[in-house]
Structures are given as structure tokens and as C-alpha cells.
Amino acid sequence: MELTKGVTLPELSLTKDPIPGFRFSVFFFAGGVNPNPLDIRFQKVSGLSAEVTTESLSEGGQNLYTQKLPTGIQYGNLVLERGMVIGSPLNLEFNATMALFKFATSNVLVTLLSESKLPLAAWLFMKAYPVKWSTSDLNAEPALVIDTMELAYTRMQILRV
Numbered sequence: 265m266e267l268t269k270g271v272t273l274p275e276l277s278l279t280k281d282p283i284p285g286f287r288f289s290v291f292f293f294a295g296g297v298n299p300n301p302l303d304i305r306f307q308k309v310s311g312l313s314a315e316v317t318t319e320s321l322s323e324g325g326q327n328l329y330t331q332k333l334p335t336g337i338q339y340g341n342l343v344l345e346r347g348m349v350i351g352s353p354l355n356l357e358f359n360a361t362m363a364l365f366k367f368a369t370s371n372v373l374v375t376l377l378s379e380s381k382l383p384l385a386a387w388l389f390m391k392a393y394p395v396k397w398s399t400s401d402l403n404a405e406p407a408l409v410i411d412t413m414e415l416a417y418t419r420m421q422i423l424r425v
Contacts, residue, residue, distance in 0.1 A: 307345050341414045348409040367393045
């Protein structure tokens with residue numbers, strides 16, 4: 265692909281196929297420490313959303329419509345699900361929050377990966393902290409025990425390759 269005279273870039277392999285969402289990783293960056301291998305594997309990630317909040321403003325004499333003015337950005341909570349893990353530093357952080365009401369924020373990076381495990385897209389959640397922790401029901405029928413962790417955060421940055 266030639267951009268300007270004499271400058272060429274390698275041809276990008278663009279695909280028209282939808283990108284599957286089952287290859288991903290989750291990294292917690294707390295205090296500059298490398299993530300624990302136990303705390304990067306999750307079964308499901310949800311809550312990747314942002315919404316502009318608005319306020320309606322009625323203009324004097326205008327009864328057909330109202331102006332909608334942007335007032336801010338609202339984020340949904342980041343929800344992570346995985347099979348129950350023993351010996352996880354992340355579990356210790358959640359336990360400190362839920363049992364002792366001690367909060368330690370962390371940046372969280374969720375990365376969508378290609379078939380060759382290269383990053384395609386990412387979402388960076390800044391100053392995330394636990395707000396909910398639940399464990400699936402215990403049942404005599406064979407099934408995995410699933411922990412669900414919910415995080416609030418101050419800001420999300422969407423990164424695309």
C-alpha cells in the first residue's frame with residue numbers, strides 16, 4: 265500500500281469475518297506488580313459499556329421538543345466470572361474489601377486476542393475496585409463452582425489496534 269510517493273507500508277490483512285469473543289485475557293495492575301497467573305484467566309467478561317448521560321432542557325415557548333444536553337459519561341460495572349480459585353491474591357483483595365471495608369484500586373486491562381494470540385482490541389479500566397462478589401449455588405449435581413466479581417471504576421479507555 266503506497267501512502268505517498270516512495271513511502272510504502274506492508275499490506276494489512278483485513279478480514280470481513282466477525283471477530284470471535286472467546287480469546288481474551290484480563291490483567292490486574294496493582295502497585296506495578298506483574299499479574300498473578302491465577303488471576304488472568306476468566307470464563308466470562310461483561311459490562312464493557314459507556315454511555316453519555318443527558319439532561320433535557322425545555323426552551324421557552326417550544327412545546328414540540330426539548331434539547332438534550334450532555335452532562336457526563338456513565339460506566340457500567342465490569343463483571344468477571346471464573347471457576348473458584350484457591351490461593352489467589354485477587355481473592356485476598358476482594359476479601360479485604362468485603363470483610364474489612366479496605367479498598368485498594370487497580371488498573372485492569374481486558375484484551376481481545378486473535379487466533380495467534382495477538383491483541384486485536386483492549387479496554388483499560390482505571391482505578392477499579394470491588395463492589396460485589398458472589399459464588400454460584402452449591403448443588404449435589406456435578407458442576408463447577410463459579411465466582412462472580414464485580415468492579416466499579418473511574419474511567420474506561422477503549423484501545424483498538
